[in-house]
Amino acid sequence: MSESPVISAKNMSLIFQTNDGPVHALENINLDIFAGEFVSFIGPSGCGKTTFLRAIADLEQPTSGTINVNGMSPKEARKNRAYGYVFQAAALLPWRNVEKNVALPLEIVGASAKEKQKHIARTLKMVDLEGFEKKFPWQLSGGMQQRVSIARALAYDAKILLMDEPFGALDEIVRDHLNEQLLKLWEKSNSTICFVTHSIPEAVYLSTKIVVMSPRPGKITDIIINTLPKERPLEIRESKDFLDIAHKVREGLRASHSYGED
Amino acid sequence: MIRKIFSSRAFAILTILFALLIIWYVAAIKLNMPWQLNAYERAGIENWSYSQFIKDTLNQDRPVLPSAHQVFTEIYKTTFLKKITSKRSLIYHAWITLSATLLGFAIGTILGIFIAIGIVHNKVLDRSLMAWIIASQTIPILAIAPMIIVVLNAIGLSGLLPKALISTYLSFFPVAVGMVKGFRSPSNILLDLMRTYNASKRQIFFKLLWPSSLPYLFTSMKVAIAISLVGAIVGELPTGAVAGLGARLLTGSYYGQTVQIWAALFMAAILAAILVMLVGLVEKQINKYMGFAR
Numbered sequence: 001m002s003e004s005p006v007i008s009a010k011n012m013s014l015i016f017q018t019n020d021g022p023v024h025a026l027e028n029i030n031l032d033i034f035a036g037e038f039v040s041f042i043g044p045s046g047c048g049k050t051t052f053l054r055a056i057a058d059l060e061q062p063t064s065g066t067i068n069v070n071g072m073s074p075k076e077a078r079k080n081r082a083y084g085y086v087f088q089a090a091a092l093l094p095w096r097n098v099e100k101n102v103a104l105p106l107e108i109v110g111a112s113a114k115e116k117q118k119h120i121a122r123t124l125k126m127v128d129l130e131g132f133e134k135k136f137p138w139q140l141s142g143g144m145q146q147r148v149s150i151a152r153a154l155a156y157d158a159k160i161l162l163m164d165e166p167f168g169a170l171d172e173i174v175r176d177h178l179n180e181q182l183l184k185l186w187e188k189s190n191s192t193i194c195f196v197t198h199s200i201p202e203a204v205y206l207s208t209k210i211v212v213m214s215p216r217p218g219k220i221t222d223i224i225i226n227t228l229p230k231e232r233p234l235e236i237r238e239s240k241d242f243l244d245i246a247h248k249v250r251e252g253l254r255a256s257h258s259y260g261e262d
Numbered sequence: 263m264i265r266k267i268f269s270s271r272a273f274a275i276l277t278i279l280f281a282l283l284i285i286w287y288v289a290a291i292k293l294n295m296p297w298q299l300n301a302y303e304r305a306g307i308e309n310w311s312y313s314q315f316i317k318d319t320l321n322q323d324r325p326v327l328p329s330a331h332q333v334f335t336e337i338y339k340t341t342f343l344k345k346i347t348s349k350r351s352l353i354y355h356a357w358i359t360l361s362a363t364l365l366g367f368a369i370g371t372i373l374g375i376f377i378a379i380g381i382v383h384n385k386v387l388d389r390s391l392m393a394w395i396i397a398s399q400t401i402p403i404l405a406i407a408p409m410i411i412v413v414l415n416a417i418g419l420s421g422l423l424p425k426a427l428i429s430t431y432l433s434f435f436p437v438a439v440g441m442v443k444g445f446r447s448p449s450n451i452l453l454d455l456m457r458t459y460n461a462s463k464r465q466i467f468f469k470l471l472w473p474s475s476l477p478y479l480f481t482s483m484k485v486a487i488a489i490s491l492v493g494a495i496v497g498e499l500p501t502g503a504v505a506g507l508g509a510r511l512l513t514g515s516y517y518g519q520t521v522q523i524w525a526a527l528f529m530a531a532i533l534a535a536i537l538v539m540l541v542g543l544v545e546k547q548i549n550k551y552m553g554f555a556r
Binding site (some may be wrong): 079081089 | 451453454455457460462465552
């Protein structure tokens with residue numbers, strides 16, 4: 001491709017020093033992510049998929065190799081507020097209502113009251129939570145809380161969205177619904193999404209590119225380009241194409257990971 | 263209807279109160295009996311009836327253990343029947359102690375918060391300060407109070423402030439310990455979140471750490487205000503103070519006025535209960551404001 005990647009990792013390794021000796025969380029990661037892509041990271045626990053996301057976000061620093069975000073170091077990108085991050089838990093501030101929670105990043109950037117109002121309205125509309133502005137987190141279901149946290153991540157209009165198993169704690173019905181919404185949101189916002197997940201159907205349903213990873217040390221074993229059309233109704237998950245790609249992902253996971261070791 | 267009365271909270275409280283009163287009166291009769299028998303003997307009274315004996319036992323001038331009605335009559339007489347400005351008014355004495363309590367509590371709370379801020383933001387303070395703070399509380403306050411008063415007097419400080427500082431000495435501790443815990447209560451996810459926003463230290467403190475620590479602050483403040491009162495009373499003892507609940511305890515013990523001592527003790531207890539309740543009320547309002555009230 002001619003355009004330059006939004007996120008680019010080259011020979012990146014990350015080693016944690018623990019009391020039990022060094023842990024090779026990531027080894028020799030080479031990956032380019034381009035604007036507008038929806039990239040899923042899938043693999044068993046300990047394969048470093050969350051660590052890679054955190055390295056993009058400058059929450060962890062690579063031990064060797066490089067990683068660039070928008071052509072900058074992750075630290076510069078973070079300071080430029082290049083991305084929004086959605087954590088495994090909704091992580092809302094319990095003393096702030098929905099609108100104040102979404103406003104938090106805007107307050108930190110120093111946005112004007114008018115701007116805040118505009119972005120709150122825009123993002124709450126995106127996650128379908130209009131009318132819930134004055135509700136406190138404890139008044140919302142788990143799925144709604146996670147939607148608020150997505151709205152918050154979108155609040156200052158970052159072009160990159162990093163999502164770390166955002167729907168992992170939710171039941172399947174809510175999850176399906178949120179997956180559908182997330183696709184619409186991705187289309188509308190024109191952003192680049194990096195999405196960590198445990199679920200093969202979720203990865204296949206959502207992404208344009210699926211990165212399969214394996215643990216000890218964490219590395220990329222396969223990158224699968226998803227050929228499904230951009231328009232994806234929930235029923236597509238019963239189609240042959242869908243099942244074929246899911247099968248490919250499963251094969252990739254199996255090849256890279258001998259279950260006997262565990 | 264009857265079942266409702268039996269299971270009500272008021273009934274439970276009244277039952278306990280009634281039981282305590284019975285224990286109190288039995289103890290009062292038992293403890294004051296020897297002196298009463300002695301008094302009859304000295305006066306040469308031989309034909310006393312039991313009802314007369316019990317009545318006399320419970321109404322001695324200087325009983326070993328005053329009876330409940332004596333204590334409450336004394337409280338009533340010294341609060342409602344005396345002018346507030348009178349040196350014999352318990353309200354006057356309570357106010358003297360209360361003002362030292364509140365000043366000491368305010369200084370102690372602010373000091374405790376600042377110590378906690380120092381500890382969570384500075385590794386050196388974190389490693390060194392806590393041990394000293396805990397050590398400071400192992401020294402009996404009764405031993406150190408006279409020295410604080412004497413030292414402060416020597417540098418020209420007297421009156422309200424030295425007493426308040428003894429309250430501070432006691433009350434900063436629970437606030438400091440509670441707030442260290444409170445400032446460290448936000449989860450790693452929330453701290454990471456603030457980092458992704460590139461939030462400044464100041465923003466992290468005011469938008470995350472401070473609001474997270476408020477529940478801890480109020481719990482600590484309830485402990486702190488009660489021991490502030492203890493501190494103020496203790497501060498009045500070694501100075502031979504002429505006013506304050508501590509002074510009432512002191513003069514009471516000089517002259518064997520047990521009724522006066524007990525009245526002052528009850529006043530202190532009532533005061534402590536009111537203060538803790540007030541902190542609780544403020545807490546409730548803040549919780550409501552912060553959306554915690556469900």
